[in-house]
Every structure is written in structure tokens, then in C-alpha cells.
Amino acid sequence: MARSDSLSIPLQTPGHLKELFDRVDQDKDGYVCYRELYEFLQSNEEGIPRHVIRRIHENADRNDDGKLDCQEFIHMVMDPENKYIFGQYFNMYMRYLLPPSIHQSGLKSSTSIDVADGRYEERYSCWPPKVCMILISLIEIVFFTVDAVQGNTMARGPMATAHIYNPHRRQEAWRFFTYMFVHVGLLHLLVNLFVQLLLGVPLEMVHKWWRVLIVYLAGVIAGSLGTSVTDPSVWLAGASGGVYALITAHIASIIMNWKDMTYPLAQLAIFVVVICTDVGTAIYNRYVGDKNDEHIGYAAHFFGALAGLLIGITVLKNISVEKHERVLKMIAYSLYLILMSAAISVHIFNPARFPEPDKR
Structure with missing residues (x-):
């Protein structure tokens, strides 16, 4: 016994x-x-x-x-x-x-097991500590602080100048990634920090830090490449591509774990309404409300969100795998590769589409 x-x-x-x-x-x-x-x-x-x-x-x-x-x-x-x-x-x-x-x-149960309504919710775990999104947030704070100490908080300091996505310096490939660490003003920084921690940490609690990091970075890269192709004159600063990827990653997780979640339809509706409202507002402001605004990459929101959905379906944990979900994973991954390959090809083979490079 x-x-x-x-x-x-x-x-x-x-x-x-x-x-x-x-x-x-x-x-x-x-x-x-x-x-x-x-x-x-x-x-x-x-x-x-x-x-x-x-x-x-x-x-x-x-x-x-x-x-x-x-x-x-x-x-x-x-x-x-x-x-x-x-x-x-x-x-x-x-x-x-x-x-x-x-x-x-x-x-x-003799051990007084408290069974949750949904198997997905049972996967939430605080141990080991979920620090991936916290570390990214700290790096963003460091970037902003270094510039702020020198009196530059509007993306004009040395850190921002070296890492912002500048369409005239596309040859400096790291900018397609490092623009995520640059923020234009304290409010811009605080909003992105709040949202990415609010959305990213719960994903880490279920799907592990490395999956969330892949989704986040996929959104960042897709945001810069997509913006560069569709809106070549726009400068990019901020983590919005990654943040929007986290939003749609939640949607991807709901889709792939529909039967294992509590109230999946209500959760899905909330995220869909949030992202559609925000993207719609951004598009209106960019192309209708203020046509002179050339410094906000709203396209990065859309492409980051699309990447988050496709890569989220591909890499996030699927608690009970069904055949149609495997097919969906393959389709999502293939579509992401096709879109990314197309964006990279445009940059390589159609340089006339973009602003003249800065030779300095």
C-alpha cells in the first residue's frame, strides 16, 4: 500500500x-x-x-x-x-x-485536487519565473534611459539614432530588428511595456518562454519588412510589431486549443474586437485623418499581427492535437515563409522602390 x-x-x-x-x-x-x-x-x-x-x-x-x-x-x-x-x-x-x-x-480526491473547467487554464504555471518579456522590457528601458540622461527622449539620442529603422539606411540590416528597442517619448515606451507584459507573461506561463520569444521576434521582423515594402518612406520605432504579434498569438492559441479552453468564443471575440478596432483606427489616422504623418509605421501593426497569428499557430503549444490542426500548422508556416521570402526578395531585387540610401 x-x-x-x-x-x-x-x-x-x-x-x-x-x-x-x-x-x-x-x-x-x-x-x-x-x-x-x-x-x-x-x-x-x-x-x-x-x-x-x-x-x-x-x-x-x-x-x-x-x-x-x-x-x-x-x-x-x-x-x-x-x-x-x-x-x-x-x-x-x-x-x-x-x-x-x-x-x-x-x-x-484524497489529495483535494482542484480541477479547472478547461485543460488549457490548468497549464498556467508561475514556476520557473517567466522572465523573457521582462528582460526585453528592461532592455527597452535601458535604451530609453541612456538617451534620456543626455536629454533626448524623442528618438534622437545616440541609442535611438543607431538602432531606429531609417529607410535611408536599409543597408544596416540590424535596424530591421533593433527598432523595437527605440521609443518616441515616455508615453510610447510605457504603453508598449504595459501591453507586452500584460499579454506576453500569460503566454509564457502556458507556452514556455522560447515559443513566446519566437512569436514576438517574428512580429518585429515582419513589421519592419512589411512596412518597408508597403510604405517605404516610413521610419520605425517601438515594439508595436512584437506587441501586435502577442495579441494575435492569443488568438492563435484559442484557435488551436478551442476544445480545451473555458469560454473560447468569448476570449476570441475580445481579442478580435481589440485588434480590429486598433488596426482600423491606425489605418484611418495614417491615410485619412493625417496624411502628413510620415513617421508612424502603422503597417507594422498589421504585419506584426499577421506574423503573430501564423507563427502562433505554428509554434504555440497545442494541448490535444487533431489532424486538421496539423494541416493548419503546415498552411500557416508555409504562408509565413512565402510572405517573408517575398518581402526579402523585393528588398533585394527592386531597390528602386525605396528611398536613396544615406551614404554617410
Whole structure:
């Protein structure tokens, strides 16, 4: 009895283990192959080595047919040997995957597990600390502070001059990226800091810092390249491309985890309304309200948002993968590559479209 603590009583009931089996069985053929077991465990990102998963699967495959039926799967989960190979992780996986009916059925966990309405919401974790967006924000603050100490807060100081996207200095390729660290005035900085922390940190809590960083940088690069192609005379400063990528990354996460979220339609509606209102206002101000404004790259908002959606679909965590979602990932990634390749090609092969380079 001393060896049963890692799999609590309500988590061991055959009905709940069958529900777990059905979720791991992605193609719904009534069997769990090694690939399905591996993808299931890796999607929870606890770092179990591939060879360990292979060994567990082979040991549980009693008839050596290369796949586990439901009974073999249940024996694998309940096998005391696996407690010491998987440790606490299998128990945690089962908590994630079992639906709220555990409580609705009147069964109470001896460990008082509080099951959330949505499996997506259960993935929020504050540990390890989520510092990626915080570090980016600190770098932006440093850039602004260095210039502010010298009395330049409107993107005219040495840091801003060296890193802002200047359409006359396109040959300095780093500017397509480093403009994200430059801000025009304190309000511009504070707004971007607030929004990227508000949106970025929750994404990190579910999807890990490196996925969020990929989305953010994809939005930054897409924002500068897209703006340069469609609005060649515009200077760019600020993290708006990355910020808008974070907004649409939330939309991508909702799309890919629709069945695993609480009130996904309401969440999606909020983000769609926010981004459509802001982009629409920006376009109106740029092309109708103030036609003399040549220094605000509103196109960066749109292209950053598009990149965030496409790359978000591609790299953000998908809790339960379905076949149509795999197709959607391929389409999104291919479309992003096509658009980026087209933008880069325009810069290389059509230099006459852009302002004359500054030779200084």
C-alpha cells in the first residue's frame, strides 16, 4: 500500500483510465502506438527521455504487436515499476487530462485536487519565473534611459539614432530588428511595456518562454519588412510589431486549443474586437485623418499581427492535437515563409522602390 501514493484513488478508477486512454489514442483506432505515447508525454514537456518512453511502451506491449490496447495501457499506468520511472509526472498528466466529471460524479480526491473547467487554464504555471518579456522590457528601458540622461527622449539620442529603422539606411540590416528597442517619448515606451507584459507573461506561463520569444521576434521582423515594402518612406520605432504579434498569438492559441479552453468564443471575440478596432483606427489616422504623418509605421501593426497569428499557430503549444490542426500548422508556416521570402526578395531585387540610401 505504501507504493500507491503517486496515483490517487479517483485517478485509478477504470473509467477514468479509459478516458485517459481515449485521449492518448489520437487517431482513435483503439490502440496507443509508441508515437502517440511519445507525443502525449512530450506535449506536457516534462523532459522524459525518448529511450525511457520506448522502454515503457515495449514493456507494456504484452503481445508484441507494436501497440497498446486499452488493457495494456491501463496495466502500464498502474505498473509499480512505472511509478519510479515517471515519478510524479504520470499523476500530473492524469490530473491535466481527466475532465471535471471527477468532481461532478461525486468522487473526491484524497489529495483535494482542484480541477479547472478547461485543460488549457490548468497549464498556467508561475514556476520557473517567466522572465523573457521582462528582460526585453528592461532592455527597452535601458535604451530609453541612456538617451534620456543626455536629454533626448524623442528618438534622437545616440541609442535611438543607431538602432531606429531609417529607410535611408536599409543597408544596416540590424535596424530591421533593433527598432523595437527605440521609443518616441515616455508615453510610447510605457504603453508598449504595459501591453507586452500584460499579454506576453500569460503566454509564457502556458507556452514556455522560447515559443513566446519566437512569436514576438517574428512580429518585429515582419513589421519592419512589411512596412518597408508597403510604405517605404516610413521610419520605425517601438515594439508595436512584437506587441501586435502577442495579441494575435492569443488568438492563435484559442484557435488551436478551442476544445480545451473555458469560454473560447468569448476570449476570441475580445481579442478580435481589440485588434480590429486598433488596426482600423491606425489605418484611418495614417491615410485619412493625417496624411502628413510620415513617421508612424502603422503597417507594422498589421504585419506584426499577421506574423503573430501564423507563427502562433505554428509554434504555440497545442494541448490535444487533431489532424486538421496539423494541416493548419503546415498552411500557416508555409504562408509565413512565402510572405517573408517575398518581402526579402523585393528588398533585394527592386531597390528602386525605396528611398536613396544615406551614404554617410
